Amino acid sequence: MTDKDSISAPEAITRRSIYDSQDEAQSVGRMSADETRLVRERQDARSRVLGMILLGMCVLFFAITVVKIGFLS
Numbered sequence: 749m750t751d752k753d754s755i756s757a758p759e760a761i762t763r764r765s766i767y768d769s770q771d772e773a774q775s776v777g778r779m780s781a782d783e784t785r786l787v788r789e790r791q792d793a794r795s796r797v798l799g800m801i802l803l804g805m806c807v808l809f810f811a812i813t814v815v816k817i818g819f820l821s
Contacts, residue, residue: 779787
């Protein structure tokens, strides 16, 4: 059994239609170590900003709750 025999028909058709040559198959979807590092750094920066926004909203909601309860007492 060869490697092509183990691939299902739709998957084999998709792979053939996307990649006309072996060179194209290697260049699509593959990133170098530097590109991967840059993507990870951007993801980390976005995660930190989103975390700060979430923390700020939690503090704001807590403050609003404390003020409302304070006025009712």
